[in-house]
Amino acid sequence: MTLRPLPASAPRVGATGIIAALLEQRTGQQLAANRAWRLDATLKPLLRERGLADFDALVGALLGARDPNLADAVVEALLNQETSFFRDAGVLEQVVEAASSMASEGGRPRIWSAGCSAGQEPLSLAMLFAERGGPMPDIQATDVSGAALARARSGRYSQFEVQRGLPIRRLMQWFDPVGEDWVGKPELVDRIRYRRQNLASDPVLPGKFDVILCRNVLLYFGGPTRARVLDALACALRPGGMLVLGAGETVIGQTDRLEPSRQWRGFYAISDRPRRYA
Amino acid sequence: MKSCLVVDDSKVIRKVARHILEGLSFEVREAADGREALDACLASPPDVVLLDWNMPVMSGMDFLRALREASLSAKPKVVFCTTENGIAYIRAAIEAGADEYVMKPFDRETLQSKLQIVGMA
Ligand SMILES: C[S@@+](CC[C@H](N)C(=O)[O-])C[C@H]1O[C@@H](n2cnc3c(N)ncnc32)[C@H](O)[C@@H]1O
Numbered sequence: 001m002t003l004r005p006l007p008a009s010a011p012r013v014g015a016t017g018i019i020a021a022l023l024e025q026r027t028g029q030q031l032a033a034n035r036a037w038r039l040d041a042t043l044k045p046l047l048r049e050r051g052l053a054d055f056d057a058l059v060g061a062l063l064g065a066r067d068p069n070l071a072d073a074v075v076e077a078l079l080n081q082e083t084s085f086f087r088d089a090g091v092l093e094q095v096v097e098a099a100s101s102m103a104s105e106g107g108r109p110r111i112w113s114a115g116c117s118a119g120q121e122p123l124s125l126a127m128l129f130a131e132r133g134g135p136m137p138d139i140q141a142t143d144v145s146g147a148a149l150a151r152a153r154s155g156r157y158s159q160f161e162v163q164r165g166l167p168i169r170r171l172m173q174w175f176d177p178v179g180e181d182w183v184g185k186p187e188l189v190d191r192i193r194y195r196r197q198n199l200a201s202d203p204v205l206p207g208k209f210d211v212i213l214c215r216n217v218l219l220y221f222g223g224p225t226r227a228r229v230l231d232a233l234a235c236a237l238r239p240g241g242m243l244v245l246g247a248g249e250t251v252i253g254q255t256d257r258l259e260p261s262r263q264w265r266g267f268y269a270i271s272d273r274p275r276r277y278a
Numbered sequence: 279m280k281s282c283l284v285v286d287d288s289k290v291i292r293k294v295a296r297h298i299l300e301g302l303s304f305e306v307r308e309a310a311d312g313r314e315a316l317d318a319c320l321a322s323p324p325d326v327v328l329l330d331w332n333m334p335v336m337s338g339m340d341f342l343r344a345l346r347e348a349s350l351s352a353k354p355k356v357v358f359c360t361t362e363n364g365i366a367y368i369r370a371a372i373e374a375g376a377d378e379y380v381m382k383p384f385d386r387e388t389l390q391s392k393l394q395i396v397g398m399a
Pocket residue numbers: 026027028029079080081082083084087114115116117118121142143144145148197198199200214215216217246
């Protein structure tokens with residue numbers, strides 16, 4: 001692999017700085033200095049598994065490029081994939097209402113869960129749409145992490161995961177027990193189209209979606225990357241479409257192409273008059 | 279402050295649950311079997327009952343049926359919390375009027391999530 005010069009944001013401390021640069025190069029995610037303490041715990045299993053003594057040995061192995069999967073494994077280990085079923089449930093219910101009312105006549109609502117982690121977000125939406133009745137949506141879900149997508153496609157969750165946010169009646173209706181785990185029924189899991197996509201570098205489908213959810217993904221992007229991704233997400237919305245961010249995230253001050261929706265609280269709509277083109 | 283009655287024949291589980299619940303700002307009472315729990319509810323119904331299944335004297339299921347028939351001033355939410363993790367048990371519990379179901383082992387996040395779902399946290 002080739003390593004470009006460190007971004008200015010990377011902590012300039014030897015091996016840690018190089019690992020941070022790798023993560024940012026691959027995903028746009030910045031290993032903020034205040035999270036560096038987690039690096040040790042996060043990478044320890046990987047170091048042990050590969051028989052590497054410390055970060056210096058790891059960086060040596062990365063630069064030596066003998067193991068083509070090593071860089072991927074480091075990036076996977078560093079991504080924060082924290083999620084749960086029905087995270088901010090009220091927001092998801094509002095997404096289902098908004099998308100159903102916006103879908104072009106007779107058409108299916110088109111939804112994109114960007115940064116879907118192991119699939120809890122798109123599955124929660126699919127359950128809500130199914131329970132609501134009406135046209136079933138087309139749900140696309142993407143993530144940069146191959147490991148997260150593999151888990152999402154399997155539809156298989158641990159007992160702990162199904163007890164985060166998922167009401168017991170929905171567990172009974174939509175999942176089957178398999179060993180210690182629970183597997184989403186095919187009629188639920190097969191409704192989602194999973195695809196690998198890097199928000200920081202891959203192109204988007206223009207003008208396609210009624211609602212895009214990109215929740216708790218942009219937090220650790222650097223400012224310029226975040227602005228670029230928000231512009232790309234705006235471009236992927238159809239006219240009248242909405243972008244939904246995580247609780248406490250905003251577009252304000254990041255892009256002119258989106259503005260708070262007047263109709264749906266907490267959602268963002270394509271701006272009528274982007275200042276930059278005025 | 280919301281109140282929770284922890285019903286379990288295991289002293290250790292009651293202690294763990296109490297610790298978590300107090301951390302979530304619940305006022306906690308304990309009962310070691312269904313009979314004790316029913317007496318406690320009749321005396322003063324809690325907002326929510328965290329309920330083990332297998333207990334001596336009166337099981338969680340018998341307690342739940344009795345509770346749903348009793349005329350109380352307020353109707354507590356009931357969250358089963360048990361190692362009986364099979365779907366037959368879960369369905370039976372829901373049918374008998376349980377509001378939620380925690381499969382042991384549980385941790386703080388699990389309890390908090392389930393209490394949120396029943397509108398208690
Ligand atoms: C904290 S999780 C949030 C999951 C879900 N949206 C939620 O709110 O619960 C963030 C996810 O974004 C993914 N991610 C990070 N950088 C990404 C990028 N450049 N492109 C696509 N996905 C990315 C991570 O792999 C992770 O699964």
